Amino acid sequence: MNEDLKINLERLISTFDTSSSIGVTKNNGLNRIGLTSDDKKMRDIFVEWLKDEGLDIRIDDLGNIYGKRCGTSPDENPVVIGSHLDTQPNGGRFDGILGVLSSLEVIRVLNEKDIKTKRSIEIVNFTLEEGARFGIPMEGSGVITGNYEKEYVYKLNDKNNVTFKEALESIGYRGEIVNRLKNPGFFVELHIEQGPMLEINDKQIGIVEGVKGVTKFEVVIEGQASHAAYPAIGRRDALVASSEMVLFIDSITEQFDDLSTTVGVFEVSPSLYSMSAGRVKFTFDVRHINDQIRAKAIKLIINEIKKIANEKTLNYEVNEFWNIDGTYFSNKINNLIENSIVKRDYTYQYITSGAGHDAKFFNDLCDSTVIFTPSKDGLSHCEEEFTSFDDIEKAANVLLDITYDLANK
Amino acid sequence: MNEDLKINLERLISTFDTSSSIGVTKNNGLNRIGLTSDDKKMRDIFVEWLKDEGLDIRIDDLGNIYGKRCGTSPDENPVVIGSHLDTQPNGGRFDGILGVLSSLEVIRVLNEKDIKTKRSIEIVNFTLEEGARFGIPMEGSGVITGNYEKEYVYKLNDKNNVTFKEALESIGYRGEIVNRLKNPGFFVELHIEQGPMLEINDKQIGIVEGVKGVTKFEVVIEGQASHAAYPAIGRRDALVASSEMVLFIDSITEQFDDLSTTVGVFEVSPSLYSMSAGRVKFTFDVRHINDQIRAKAIKLIINEIKKIANEKTLNYEVNEFWNIDGTYFSNKINNLIENSIVKRDYTYQYITSGAGHDAKFFNDLCDSTVIFTPSKDGLSHCEEEFTSFDDIEKAANVLLDITYDLANK
Structure with a gap:
């Protein structure tokens, strides 16, 4: 210089x-x-x-x-x-x-x-x-x-x-x-x-x-909408399950330095005063410069989504729709x-x-x-x-x- | 008979x-x-x-x-x-x-x-x-x-x-x-x-x-929408906070026999692929036959909503809009x-x-x-x-x- x-x-x-x-x-x-x-x-x-x-x-x-x-x-x-x-x-x-x-x-x-x-x-x-x-x-x-x-x-x-x-x-x-x-x-x-x-x-x-590389997923969680008069036991509430997933997706950034994750689209059905959620569709994206680290985080997230859905007997779909290394x-x-x-x-x-x-x-x-x-x-x-x-x-x-x-x- | x-x-x-x-x-x-x-x-x-x-x-x-x-x-x-x-x-x-x-x-x-x-x-x-x-x-x-x-x-x-x-x-x-x-x-x-x-x-x-008596609330949580490219640190994500609230509202039913709670309406803004949530509006209802128990559960929920919002420096509103004993x-x-x-x-x-x-x-x-x-x-x-x-x-x-x-x- x-x-x-x-x-x-x-x-x-x-x-x-x-x-x-x-x-x-x-x-x-x-x-x-x-x-x-x-x-x-x-x-x-x-x-x-x-x-x-x-x-x-x-x-x-x-x-x-x-x-x-x-x-x-x-x-x-x-x-x-x-x-x-x-x-x-x-x-x-x-x-x-x-x-x-x-x-x-x-x-x-x-x-x-x-x-x-x-x-x-x-x-x-x-x-x-x-x-x-x-x-x-x-x-x-x-x-x-x-x-x-x-x-x-x-x-x-x-x-x-x-x-x-x-x-x-x-x-x-x-x-x-x-x-x-x-x-x-x-x-x-x-x-x-x-x-x-x-x-x-x-x-x-x-x-x-x-x-950072970016990978994006769409997730659909399907349970059963219940009237609010229905007891707490035996519900299959897609929003409660999705909330657990959101918190996992958010907290995983603490496990990997410089990882960022975002839940973007989040749509609840039926979204009515007196009904629990039967279905939630959401997207998440995972960003890290290192493709291996990104893949590892994604695997942990998908495993957790499966685990939560299975524990609560909900149906789920997880589809990748975008990736840039x-x-x-x-x-x-x-x-x-x-x-x-x-x-x-x-x-x-x-x-x-x-x-x-x-x-x-x-x-x-x-x-x-x-x-x-x-x-x-x-x-x-x-x-x-x-x-x-x-x-x-x-x-x-x-x-x-x-x-x-x-x-x- | x-x-x-x-x-x-x-x-x-x-x-x-x-x-x-x-x-x-x-x-x-x-x-x-x-x-x-x-x-x-x-x-x-x-x-x-x-x-x-x-x-x-x-x-x-x-x-x-x-x-x-x-x-x-x-x-x-x-x-x-x-x-x-x-x-x-x-x-x-x-x-x-x-x-x-x-x-x-x-x-x-x-x-x-x-x-x-x-x-x-x-x-x-x-x-x-x-x-x-x-x-x-x-x-x-x-x-x-x-x-x-x-x-x-x-x-x-x-x-x-x-x-x-x-x-x-x-x-x-x-x-x-x-x-x-x-x-x-x-x-x-x-x-x-x-x-x-x-x-x-x-x-x-x-x-x-x-x-059961029924009390219904509307909650608005306001943070800051961030582009997904924004690092994990320093976000004020209204969906992550609301997810914690949903899980608390759901899990409180374990504390009181026969209590049921439902998050009904749940609307996220902007709900776009690459943006975190700046604002979430949701309603919840709390049902129990005993008015004292219902009031106690409601107090715990509202305190928790305040606590989560304050910890994450989010603005919040909680308004009761319906009650039947x-x-x-x-x-x-x-x-x-x-x-x-x-x-x-x-x-x-x-x-x-x-x-x-x-x-x-x-x-x-x-x-x-x-x-x-x-x-x-x-x-x-x-x-x-x-x-x-x-x-x-x-x-x-x-x-x-x-x-x-x-x-x-």
């Missing part, structure tokens, strides 16, 4: 102020859904900023925006930094946006100091990472990394029956397929944590080890990040992410990772989303260091 | 067969909602049967049907026996019907043997005990015992906007107010248990001590019933009822009680409802004894 480098916080705050004024909600959040007029406004300004830095600008056929700062060895694969400028409905000012604006600040510092790097650096804004409009997340990065078919994404409809392709064309951001990012060398994304761990542990930066990010990059943090004397921890972010797709193509900043009260995707500029300054400095280091590798 | 008396099972079965053919469902249940054409068919036949026994027949302004067998001391208040011939939608062949048809058999035996009694005996079929059509139960007995206003019941609408009064008139069963039952001396109702206790305890007859039936009659059972060498137990039946209203006017027969698997209000004729014969003999005894008191 170059110890003279540091970001200009005042400038970064001013960049944020501009972003925070486009699509603003009444409680100072942002409602900047991808491929809407507010998204276009933000994109247009972003493109101007890239021009101001003299970058080589491209728009690809998904509307992803790239700005390339050429290195001295154009044959080396580039270092890619960035994230997304779109938000959830009534979302916050930081999720995604932090990664793009900090990357821009990195470029500005390098330009200001006239620093040459061996590799090129590409800053990127991915289209519709939030997936809030067309139902699937990470549409822009998903297609260019080969995870989604382009035609599939183009035909996705929003609730007003506008397709992705129509929306993309309507804001004038349908570019050329030749402009897609090719052969990334490294990908680094700065992002807010979207959870409370850094705040709870009082750490300034999270080095993201990887993304855990993703491990690049240790190589993470070690460099740790070096930067230690030199700068920031506090930090290694952490896993519950959500994928654009980096998850890039990890299949090149060494990738994510750097986390703390989220106040662990909140995200809401107007209250907040990361302090103290924390942002530190994380942006680390992003500057790692970009410089990787670009000279 | 007169030890020579016993009911004619063959005749009673034949009476049942007729009833079981009116409003029959495809699975051999009955769908004989009150004040419908099938109810009229059954009523017309019942009136014919009463005529055949030479009874003095009256229809009152609620459509209740009475048949009076005059005693030798017409100034003494009559013994009233009976129940209701209407059913729940897709209900069974026994609930209510058993009480009316067995009472008819009692009259037939007394007539056949030409037995005179001191008091008159009145057999009764009450209108719409099930309340399946106009939303409140026990409409016929409720008005004549002063528990409902007649005008209120007359104006009740069914789902097709037909009023009780219109329905009553349409089947030709709106009689005169002067025909209402006056000054009952005793009321005895034979009914199926609608629960499993006699079957579980292998008893042929239940002597009903009284009706416990009812104790006549020990005097129950002792006589016990004498009859012992002499006839049947097995029996004392039992409380979770539901009111017409007898609950009569208990305020005169010594009243209910006799229970076993229900297979505890089921009622469904096509599977079943009581064996072995059990029915025994219970009808006891009804015969107690009617005879009370009528000569």
